[in-house]
Amino acid sequence: MLPKLDVDQMVSFLVGLLNTHSPTGDTDRAMVFIQQAFADVFPNLEMTMSPKGLLTGTLPGKHHDKPRALTAHTDTLGAMVQHVKENGRLQITQLGGWSWTSVEGEGVTIYATSGKQYRGTILPTTASIHAHTGKARNAIRDHTNMEVRIDAHTESDCETKELGIRVGDIIAFDPRVEVGSEGYIRSRHLDDKAGVATIFGALLAIQEAGLQPQQDTVIHISNYEEVGHGAATGFPDNLHDLISIDMAVVAPNQTSNEHAVTICAKDSAGPYHLGLRREL
Known part of the structure; x- marks a missing residue:
């Protein structure tokens, strides 16, 4: 037992x-x-x-x-400062593989080279519904049209750099942890x-x-x-x-279940050890 x-x-x-x-x-x-x-x-x-x-x-x-x-x-998914833009905002590059649409509007913490931490938000460059057409607002999201708006008074690359933020600084997504009354845990x-x-x-x-x-x-x-x-x-x-x-991947055509242990047979690189898998 x-x-x-x-x-x-x-x-x-x-x-x-x-x-x-x-x-x-x-x-x-x-x-x-x-x-x-x-x-x-x-x-x-x-x-x-x-x-x-x-x-x-x-x-x-x-x-x-x-x-x-x-x-x-x-280790988790995250982002890194790729470029400090002329408007003071940050162009970012991915750490790990994630969909840009999954982080739109997400709160982040920027770990600056100076040792300070700054809060910010990941937004499309066309975030304003009043200023941009539907075509612009609905463009496929990627690193060219997504940016981090920093919660600090900065309107130029020089002002952002004065905050101590540099290319290569790590950006962490808010986990937004919730433990529900039914026992489920919601979190990044x-x-x-x-x-x-x-x-x-x-x-x-x-x-x-x-x-x-x-x-x-x-x-x-x-x-x-x-x-x-x-x-x-x-x-x-x-x-x-x-x-x-x-x-374990829970998706169509996968013999997996969010309420059980899944024993993985293979991934994109090939099969797992057959003997150990069958023993399990």
């Missing part, structure tokens, strides 16, 4: 993590949050941070010959902070039940998944099984 999950504590951890910005390339805040949260709860699991910022730790098992690993990532970046939270919850359940894994189990929290190499390093050479905890 599986041990009981402490859902309240798991959700509390998740909400704290969701509210900690971590666009890919700027994840230190979230990784420190995770490291401290694990240290507070799991005395037998020391999570160490690599120079590149990923976290790993090993939960001792009854056996040591076939170590296993669980991995999830805490559940991919894959919900995955990190499920690992936290599973470890907590094992600890509270006084159980020990059959094999040494590596806990691996990566911070570069959104750019394609999140779990590319940080595992022992004799690792036997690796399971990635991440979101």
